[in-house]
Amino acid sequence: MxxxxxxxxxxxxxxxxxxxxxxxxxxxxxxxxxxxxxxxxxxxxxxxxxxxxxxxxxxxxxxxxxxxxxxxxxxxxxxxxxxxxxxxxxxxxxxxxxxxxxxxxxxxxxxxxxxxxxxxxxxxxxxxxxxxxxxxxxxxxxxxxxxxxxxxxxxxxxxxxxxxxxEVREAAFPALDESVKISAKELEMSAALVDSFASDFDPEEFADEYQQELRTLIEAKLEKGDALDTSETFGAQDEGEAGGEVIDLMEALRASVEKSRASREGKTDAAASGSSSKKKADDKPAKKKAAKQEKAS
Missing domain, CATH: 2.40.290.10 (Ku70; Chain: A; Domain 2)
Incomplete structure (x- = not known):
């Protein structure tokens, strides 16, 4: 720790x-x-x-x-x-x-x-x-x-x-304002039910069944080969940067915006050329998606 x-x-x-x-x-x-x-x-x-x-x-x-x-x-x-x-x-x-x-x-x-x-x-x-x-x-x-x-x-x-x-809300429920009568027999039967479930609490006896089933589902998909190569899910990012902080991606995007702005203002031909190349690169994912949809139809 x-x-x-x-x-x-x-x-x-x-x-x-x-x-x-x-x-x-x-x-x-x-x-x-x-x-x-x-x-x-x-x-x-x-x-x-x-x-x-x-x-x-x-x-x-x-x-x-x-x-x-x-x-x-x-x-x-x-x-x-x-x-x-x-x-x-x-x-x-x-x-x-x-x-x-x-x-x-x-x-x-x-x-x-x-x-x-x-x-x-x-x-x-x-x-x-x-x-x-x-x-x-x-x-x-x-x-x-x-x-x-x-x-x-x-x-x-x-x-x-x-x-x-x-920060603790008040529990005010109108239904509980009504007078309710509980008979001695009802209370006795309820206590007997509680006694039938009586036990010493051991948290180790309990498990998160949903998470266990989720892990089993994921393992089954992996065994079937029903999975993607992780490197294919990152788009234009370098494979070495895939696990990096999101803040690194933000810095890269901010630099791209500044470069595009410089191009629009016509500061240099080189900047304009860079902006054009970036636009083509940005169009690739959209074209790829359109091609997939056309192929699927």
């Missing part, structure tokens, strides 16, 4: 240096979108709505729109915020563990001691276990101030982010 954040966990005068790791990962089969007609990959571009140009990620800022005005916030603006500069996980309070509503639990992270001696880390872990309390903490991660629950899982401290109170 790779640490995504490092700093210090603080409560009172105690300082516990820690590294933070994502505690969970996605096990879904990685899929991407393709053109159904020829299997060509679908790419997404960041287009400026004013000039129509493709914008590299390095030139993108964020903004707030109140419906009439737009406030642009630069990377320097975010860096100037106090919470963003903080590298501390501050304990706000210790609460009874049962008071933490499961509905508010969000992403989980492992904390690893990041010092020569893990004594302070172990002390906090044992204290939480002995008191049966959960630490409520504040910290900053990825330009957001987070509220989180710090608890114990085995020998490790786990940080689990919490939804803010206004």
């Amino acid at each position: 790779r640490a995504i954040w490092k700093g210090a966990l603080t409560f009172g005068l105690v300082n516990v240096p820690v590294k933070v790791y994502s505690a969970t990962e996605d096990h879904d089969v990685p899929l991407h979108q393709v053109h159904a007609a020829d299997g060509g990959r679908i790419r997404y571009q960041r287009i400026c709505e004013i000039d129509g140009e493709v914008v590299p990620y390095s030139e993108i800022d964020r903004a707030y729109d109140d419906g009439e005005r737009t406030v642009i916030l630069t990377k320097d603006d975010f860096a100037s915020l106090p919470s963003e500069r903080s590298r501390e996980i501050d304990v706000v309070e210790f609460v009874p563990s049962e008071q933490v509503d499961l509905l508010t639990l969000d992403r989980a992270y492992y904390l690893e001691p990041d010092s020569a001696s893990p004594k302070a880390y172990v002390l906090l872990r044992k204290t939480l276990e002995q008191t049966d309390r959960t630490a409520i903490v504040r910290f900053s991660l990825r330009q957001k101030t987070r509220l989180a629950a710090l608890r114990v899982r085995g020998d490790v401290l786990v940080l689990q982010t919490l939804l803010w109170a206004d």
Whole structure:
């Protein structure tokens, strides 16, 4: 695992240096979108709505729109915020563990001691276990101030982010306002049904059947030869660039737009010639698609 954040966990005068790791990962089969007609990959571009140009990620800022005005916030603006500069996980309070509503639990992270001696880390872990309390903490991660629950899982401290109170919707259903009578016999039979399903929970006994079937389907297609050569799905990209960052593609597209603009302005004959060559190259995929459709019909 790779640490995504490092700093210090603080409560009172105690300082516990820690590294933070994502505690969970996605096990879904990685899929991407393709053109159904020829299997060509679908790419997404960041287009400026004013000039129509493709914008590299390095030139993108964020903004707030109140419906009439737009406030642009630069990377320097975010860096100037106090919470963003903080590298501390501050304990706000210790609460009874049962008071933490499961509905508010969000992403989980492992904390690893990041010092020569893990004594302070172990002390906090044992204290939480002995008191049966959960630490409520504040910290900053990825330009957001987070509220989180710090608890114990085995020998490790786990940080689990919490939804803010206004992020949890109120459950108000008119049907539940009506008075409902449950007889003793109905409650007894329902309890008997629950008892018939009673068991100790073991997550290892459960599996994502959909993902298993999806992998089986993909393997079957591969065995049948029902697949394309991956290099054929990238169009004009060089095979060596196929797995590159999308931002590299954006840079290439932006350079092409600038070259085309220079050609239209008649700056040089060489630029005009380059633009003409690019247009012919751009026409190839369309001609290829038209030929396939004509052949199919």
